[in-house]
Amino acid sequence: MTSESDTQPVIEAKNLDLTFQTNDGPVHALKDVNLAIDKGEFVSFIGPSGCGKTTFLRCVAALETPTGGTLSVNGMTPDEARRNRAYGYVFQAAGLYPWRTIAKNIKLPLEIMGYSAQEQEERARNVLELVDLAGFGEKFPWQLSGGMQQRASIARALAFDADILLMDEPFGALDEIVRDHLNEQLLALWARTGKTIGFVTHSIPEAVYLSTKIVVMSPRPGRITDVIDSPLPKERPLDIRDTPEFIEVAHRVREGLRAGHGDDV
Amino acid sequence: MKQLVAVLTVLLAIVVIWYAACIPMNIKGVLTEQERAGAEVVPPSAKDRRDMGEIGLALRNSFAIPATWAQDRPRLPAPHQVAIELWETTVQKKITSKRSLVYHGWVTLSATILGFAIGTGLGILLAVGIVHSRVMDLSVMPWAIVSQTIPIIALAPMIIVVLYSIGIQGIIPKAVISAYLSFFPVVVGMVKGLRSPDAMQLDLLRTYNASNSQVFWKLRLPASMPYLFASLKIGIAASLVGAIVGELPTGAVAGLGARLLAGSYYGQTVQIWSALFAAAILAACLVGLLGLVERAVLKRMGMAQ
Ligand SMILES: Nc1ncnc2c1ncn2[C@@H]1O[C@H](COP(=O)(O)OP(=O)(O)OP(=O)(O)O)[C@@H](O)[C@H]1O
Ligand SMILES: [Mg+2]
Numbered sequence: 304m305t306s307e308s309d310t311q312p313v314i315e316a317k318n319l320d321l322t323f324q325t326n327d328g329p330v331h332a333l334k335d336v337n338l339a340i341d342k343g344e345f346v347s348f349i350g351p352s353g354c355g356k357t358t359f360l361r362c363v364a365a366l367e368t369p370t371g372g373t374l375s376v377n378g379m380t381p382d383e384a385r386r387n388r389a390y391g392y393v394f395q396a397a398g399l400y401p402w403r404t405i406a407k408n409i410k411l412p413l414e415i416m417g418y419s420a421q422e423q424e425e426r427a428r429n430v431l432e433l434v435d436l437a438g439f440g441e442k443f444p445w446q447l448s449g450g451m452q453q454r455a456s457i458a459r460a461l462a463f464d465a466d467i468l469l470m471d472e473p474f475g476a477l478d479e480i481v482r483d484h485l486n487e488q489l490l491a492l493w494a495r496t497g498k499t500i501g502f503v504t505h506s507i508p509e510a511v512y513l514s515t516k517i518v519v520m521s522p523r524p525g526r527i528t529d530v531i532d533s534p535l536p537k538e539r540p541l542d543i544r545d546t547p548e549f550i551e552v553a554h555r556v557r558e559g560l561r562a563g564h565g566d567d568v
Numbered sequence: 569m570k571q572l573v574a575v576l577t578v579l580l581a582i583v584v585i586w587y588a589a590c591i592p593m594n595i596k597g598v599l600t601e602q603e604r605a606g607a608e609v610v611p612p613s614a615k616d617r618r619d620m621g622e623i624g625l626a627l628r629n630s631f632a633i634p635a636t637w638a639q640d641r642p643r644l645p646a647p648h649q650v651a652i653e654l655w656e657t658t659v660q661k662k663i664t665s666k667r668s669l670v671y672h673g674w675v676t677l678s679a680t681i682l683g684f685a686i687g688t689g690l691g692i693l694l695a696v697g698i699v700h701s702r703v704m705d706l707s708v709m710p711w712a713i714v715s716q717t718i719p720i721i722a723l724a725p726m727i728i729v730v731l732y733s734i735g736i737q738g739i740i741p742k743a744v745i746s747a748y749l750s751f752f753p754v755v756v757g758m759v760k761g762l763r764s765p766d767a768m769q770l771d772l773l774r775t776y777n778a779s780n781s782q783v784f785w786k787l788r789l790p791a792s793m794p795y796l797f798a799s800l801k802i803g804i805a806a807s808l809v810g811a812i813v814g815e816l817p818t819g820a821v822a823g824l825g826a827r828l829l830a831g832s833y834y835g836q837t838v839q840i841w842s843a844l845f846a847a848a849i850l851a852a853c854l855v856g857l858l859g860l861v862e863r864a865v866l867k868r869m870g871m872a873q
Contacts, residue, residue, distance in 0.1 A: 392775040402869040412776045443870040
């Protein structure tokens with residue numbers, strides 16, 4: 304591995320454009336998006352509803368095709384990266400299969416990717432422990448709370464060795480306490496695995512607490528208005544949220560959001 | 569308990585209405601018989617009675633009312649007559665007897681099951697094709713719908729004649745008609761079921777780079793199970809109707825359809841009604857059986873609690 308490939312961004316968007324053709328005319332979901340995400344970064348996307356956060360993540364995942372610009376993932380096109388199973392994707396809803404137990408849900412990607420039965424068993428056990436769900440493997444999804452289901456869906460995305468994790472508002476529907484807890488766990492997991500994480504959220508504290516980089520977006524057309532590199536240390540206890548540095552970053556994010564809003568009010 | 573009371577109340581109401589309906593339906597025949605036997609009937613002339621209302625006749629000859637529930641060949645047999653006939657032709661007859669309803673029921677049932685199996689298999693295959701191929705979606709679905717608008721009574725004799733001319737007879741033509749009726753609900757239900765996974769679940773499999781067959785086996789097929797069972801229940805009832813209809817135009821000698829036909833040739837209304845009831849009981853058993861299988865399967869899949 305050369306030093307050049309080490310410094311090459313894992314995800315790189317240049318002048319990315321995406322226009323949806325709808326019955327009510329074109330919707331400019333992404334306009335001129337430029338962004339580079341390095342290996343091991345934790346990047347949050349924040350912005351008002353409809354600013355294209357989900358759309359950007361879906362472009363990275365090759366679930367949506369950009370209409371302009373270039374996008375590379377691991378130095379490949381997004382679709383090649385998808386076929387190489389380069390990322391795990393956590394959707395806003397847990398989306399567990401009701402006819403599979405939690406453990407079987409986690410084995411779903413492993414079955415598809417052809418892991419051996421023994422390997423499946425081992426990995427399912429490991430990731431269940433990772434998300435604090437050890438002992439729930441044989442339960443069916445309806446027997447778990449919403450937060451537990453969401454953790455199971457994260458475990459599912461972690462079960463195979465993708466070094467990118469894309470998460471679209473994974474904790475959006477959860478209460479504050481559970482959310483704090485999951486945020487802590489997510490940070491610990493990130494530190495342990497060294498994955499590159501793209502994370503969509505509506506919550507400023509969540510974005511600041513988790514990220515090394517915060518991408519502030521604004522709608523109509525969806526674009527990036529600010530990219531903030533967080534000065535916070537990698538080690539983050541929950542009470543870091545009361546420090547002046549934290550409050551300052553949060554302030555800058557809020558300013559960025561307000562400026563984006565001001566455009567169309 | 570409350571449910572049982574409700575069910576019994578409805579049953580009782582039906583029986584009461586049925587007995588009541590027997591009176592006007594049968595009174596004229598009864599009065600004619602009674603007159604021949606020498607009883608005093610008002611009015612005495614059959615010609616006068618013909619133009620009178622049945623209810624008026626019954627009121628004026630109330631002595632004859634019990635006889636309306638005990639005729640040999642009533643227009644409308646009373647419930648107990650049908651029940652007795654059912655009992656005599658099932659429990660009290662040897663199964664091998666040509667008068668045993670169990671024998672005739674089995675003949676119809678075997679055609680029903682064969683037809684149901686063919687129809688279900690065909691329906692699932694067509695549904696899989698329709699879901700995976702746009703061409704099939706556009707070309708097969710309209711024909712499937714059209715096929716169900718043709719009255720089966722008109723089609724059944726043709727199917728039997730055509731198959732007979734190429735040397736096929738016996739259970740197969742009946743099964744074909746039965747399959748013809750039962751494949752449609754299966755197609756409709758399976759298409760809906762196979763398409764029931766939402767965009768997110770499909771996207772998830774896309775992120776795993778799953779093949780089409782993996783999407784089918786791991787997502788579409790399990791997701792379609794509740795839909796499949798709903799249509800199987802409709803399908804099996806349709807299969808039974810198909811098998812009975814298939815027995816009518818052949819002048820078949822065996823089967824519930826044959827019993828219906830023979831009963832109507834000879835004015836044996838009690839026989840017709842008992843064959844009807846046998847068919848209804850058979851259908852209820854089949855649907856109930858499928859319901860049990862459904863419960864067991866969905867429970868094993870974790871989809872029923
Ligand atoms: N498949 C689609 N077809 C047409 N328009 C779409 C489609 N997906 C998204 N859009 C439009 O693109 C814009 C951006 O949508 P996107 O879902 O990316 O927003 P978002 O930032 O994720 O919003 P939210 O915070 O509400 O999830 C919106 O105006 C939306 O209506
Ligand atoms: Mg979104």
